[in-house]
Amino acid sequence: MFDNTYVRLPERFYARVQPSVAPDPHLLACNQDLIRDLSLQDFLGGDRQAAQFFSGNRLPDGAEPIALAYAGHQFGQFVPQLGDGRAALLGEVIGRDERRYDIQLKGSGQTPFSRNGDGKSALGPVIREYLLSEAMHALGVPTTRAVAAVRTGDVVQRERPLPGGVFTRAAASHIRVGTFEFFAARNDQEALRALAGYAIERHYPDVGNDDYVGFFDRVLERQAALIAHWMDVGFIHGVMNTDNTSIAGETLDYGPCAFMDEFRFDKVFSSIDHGRRYAYGNQARIAHWNLARLAECLLLLHEDQPAFEAVLERFPARFDELYRQRMAGKLGLSDARPDDAVLIKLWLDHLQANTLDYTLSFRRLADSLAAEALGQFGDFGLRWRQRLAEQAADPERVRQKMNAVNPIFIPRNHQIERAIEAAINDDLGVFHDLIAVLKHPFKDQPEYSQYAEPPAPSERVERTFCGT
Ligand code: AMP
Ligand code: MG
DSSP, X not given: OOOOOGGGSOXXXXXXXXXXXXXXXXXXXXXXXXXXXXXXXXXXXXXXXXXXXXXXXXXXXXXXXXXXXXXXXXXXEEESOOOOSSEEEEEEEEOTTSOEEEEEXXXXXXXXXXXXXXXXXXXXXXXXXXXXXXXXXXXTOOBOXXXXXXXXXXXXXXXXXEEEEEEEEEESOOOBHHHHHXXXXXXXXXXXXXXXXXXXXXXXXXXXXTOHHHHHHHHHHHHHHHHHHHXXXXXXXXXXXXXXXXXXXXXXXOSSOEXXXXXXXXXXXXXXXXXXXXXXXXXXXXXXXXXXXXXXXXXXXXXXXXXXXXXHHTHHHHHXXXXXXXHHHHTTOSSOOXXXXXXXXXXXXXXXXXXXXXXXXXXXXXXXXXXXXXXGGHHHHHHHHHHHHHTTOOHHHHHHHHHHHSOSOOOBHHHHHHHXXXXXXXXXXXXXXXXXXXXXXXSXXXXXXXXXXXXXGGGOOXXXXXXX
């Protein structure tokens, strides 16, 4: 069932690894729909066997586990060697959609790239990534996916001793901007050319095999669309280093990420982001910066700086356009005009000034169309009604269109923390509730209404930590 191509690239692209043994693996969650879509069902024969596979204890036929080499800019500083320090790529499968997916175990032990790390993962990051990545998928945001979560029976030492876990992830690939940087830093043009050719064939097959500017243009387009979508749903990635920037344009690495409750342009959750580099409202600027790092690598293959600069310069305007389209849709506008940027800003200023919940405010705004209750939205309310009047649509239709793109349920940080704390104590109730409810983020699910609510003051969780 595996069809591995990355391992056929030159040996300096990776290190072969052996996942470490989990003493007593138990399946915590298993994504049956995805397993079917990836044609992985042969993998499984009951929960016990699945736990053996998804902990790395047993390798499925055809798996060739490797840890990938990459570098990266972390908080603006270049680190020439990072690599998979706690992950093993088992191999690639072709899904029912005929696309190729990486199947990776995360938290399966040390690799030659582990540096001082133990190569393991605590249960918390496993549960966080499972819930967040599946929620993103259900919201329509390009992302790596959650295949399974297991508890290993190990104890891992973090700020306190914690149960260990392994997360199984499916991704379009694990090629990052940092993978290009790894070879560029070594001035290894041959490897860069092989990597670029591979990435083009795998992700942008309609781009010419040595059309590096065309490739760059497509990567940039996907990043612009991705960040616009993050902003749409109120997502803060938290660690947008170049090693976490996927060439395929997927959300990659759910470390200290979070969805915001009340709206703030400069909202930060990550405990290590002291300079607010990766704040909510800074994400497009950072993506642009990361893309400049990719262009620098590609320049080693094709010395046409003006051509790369011309593409790079398009990013801010392209992002603004994609963002405006998304936000206009959330506000019920049937088209997005350049001057709608003013209306969008007025709305967000209103949310920030009144510490309003980002997600639920869009639903309340839509519901106000039925209730004729206007006053609550201040200056914005009047301007918005005028703008809607210009498109002469039936208010009930507008309300339905808004509710189709504005979620009720997001993976709220305090609920994620609740799910983790309970799971550490062997209670998977909240985890499984959240898996179920977040599958249908736009649908009213009265039985789960508590999960739609923002945290009470005593429930607020303001800080998130990396999985390290
Ligand atoms: P991240 O913060 O997840 O993007 O990871 C940054 C780098 O640190 C990557 O090279 C990871 O593989 C490595 N790393 C993070 N946690 C561990 C760990 N527990 N053991 C070994 N390496 C780790
Ligand atoms: Mg990472």
